[in-house]
Amino acid sequence: MTFTHDIVIVGAGGAGLMAALYAREGGADVAVVSKLHPLRSHTGAAQGGIGAALGNEEEDSWLWHAFDTVKGSDYLGDQDAIETMCKDAPRTIRELEHYGVPFSRNKAGKISQRRFGGHTRGFGEAPVRRACHAADRTGHTILHTLYDQCTSKNVRFYDEYQVLDLLMNEDGTCSGVVSYEILTGEVHTFHAKIVCFATGGYGRAFKTTSNAHAGTGDGMSIALRAGIPLEDMEFVQFHPTGLYRLGILITEGARGEGGILRNSDGERFMERYAPTVKDLAPRDLVSQCIYKEIREGRGINGKDYVHLDMTHVGTEVLEKKLPEITTFSRTYLGVDPVKQPIPISPTCHYAMGGIPTNADGQVERAERGTTVPGLYAIGECACVSVHGANRLGTNSLLDLVVFGRRAGIHMAESIQQDKKKAPLPDNPEKKTREMLDEVLSRTGGESCVSVRSALQESMMKNVSVFRNEETLTEALSDLRELRKRARTVTVRDKGKRFNTELLDAVEISFMVDYAEAIAAGAQHRKESRGAHSREDYVDRDDDNWLKHNLFHSDGEGNFEFTYKQVKLGRFEPKLRVY
Secondary structure, rough: OEEEEEEEOOOHHHHHHHHHHHHOOOOOOOOEEOOOOOHHHHEEEOOOOOEEOOOOOOOOOOOHHHOOOOOOOOOOOOOHHHHHHHHHHHHHHHHHHHHOOOOOEEEEEEEEEEEEEEEOOOOOOEEEEEOOOOOOOOHHHHHHHHHHHHHHHOOOEEEOOEEEEEEEEEOEEEEEEEEEEEEOOOOOEEEEEEEEEEOOOOHHOOOOOOOOOOOOOOOHHHHOOOOOOEEEHHHHEEEEEEEOOOOOOOOOOHHOOOOOOOOOOOOOHHHHHHHOOOHHHHHHHHHHHHHHHHHHOHHHHHHOOOEEOOOOHHHHHHHHHHHHHHHHHHHOOOOOOOOEEEEEEEEEEEEEEEEEEEEOOHHHHHOOOOOOEEEEEEEHHHEEEOOOOOOOHHHHHHHHHHHHHHHHHHHHHHHHHHOOOOOOOOOHHHHHHHHHOOOOOOOOOOOOOHHHHHHHHHHHHHHOOEEEEHHHHHHHHHHHHEEEEEEEEOOOOOOOOOHHHHHHHHHHHHHHHHHHHHHHHHHHOOOOOOOOOEEOOOOOHHHOOEEEEEEEOOOOOEEEEEEEEEOOOOOOOOOOOO
């Protein structure tokens, strides 16, 4: 079956819903296609806050926010896009409030703001309260509010339709997508003037992650297979505070409310590494410091974790401002944070890289201005790039709503200017149907679980917080073998209805594609910058590597890199010290 709409948005998290809302308000016929029900999207797991220089608790400025974001990115973020985001943040927060987001309030009745890592007052001085929040369920409230707004404005939702192919014409225009309806097992075509990917991140490529099980990076791989490069994939953020062994996130807001990281000696070790901001240093730095403490034998009882100490914070703060992390700690570890420190270790959390775009969400093939007609990308699957080599906490939700809104407006305006759709390719579903039939026809191969586990183990071992030439070479060797193994994965379920085993087999091939982009990009970039920490190239090298990597692949393990210059501005690259 073929469905026809002006705009098809793939993914129903915060970015996709924000874009859908604004495109619909702009008069477009909008469809949202999602492999999950929208309220199961991973935006709902974002806890601690969304950044904006409202100044509700103390003096603040969008310029300070922009500086912190540029510095946090280790100067790899594009400063024009960063200024756009930080200037627009206060307006965006007020708009979300008017839409119905129930932000927490301070005693004056204004939106409450808390401290977060890397956010400072006046160009790197003391920490500033900039994170607007709804207790520690900020993403949850934003997601629900945007979904309510979209349904009230008659956005069309196709829930549990998994997109498997991007339809590109020979002239380079995008004309739609092909999806698999999970309920029936039927393949459908979506024909649209504009397609927008909002498909999220790829945390499931790593063994320990805060990401949902659906975070398999499909959109990035589908774009790569359609001839779109991936930008800066080597920059993978490990959040410093995941519940030990589980990876479940403990929000940075816990440290913003006074939580302290301690090693086996009870020492507040971040005072040695970041004497000004201490535990509120950016995430890449804190994660690296935790691993250094563990390597040097100061993990708790000699094990591979440290403590997040909240015992001095008080019951009221934990129960009212941080109820979710308090419940998680009690439920999953049997630890009461009111009385006991929480065992934590870094967990794979966020993709700074992704599909290259401009500030309006238009996908770019190479240098700025080389946009792909009819194709947009927003959210974590996209790379604007406002996060550069390391994302500041609270800027993920901000990225979703600021650039989701801009893309929605831009798409609606484009539709009004030209309602004509690019023609579909001949037999648009052929490739997808052949792929699914081939997977279902396999016999005697191994299970998807074994291949996926091997991939996650290799990525966690070789391409996590610290990397070097030896580990990255091993990872790429593993991935070559895993590409072969992925093509033999056998599905026992040959049925059509809710055949999630079949989709797992498809997803593992996607995972190999972008895992290769991560590992190859990390090997190619011979410096340490932000979340990319090379033990054999320990310094940042602006002379040779102040540029974006663009990864191109043929899907057969052959790849190459081209480059895009970083957009500098008022903040010149300097040594990054906290």
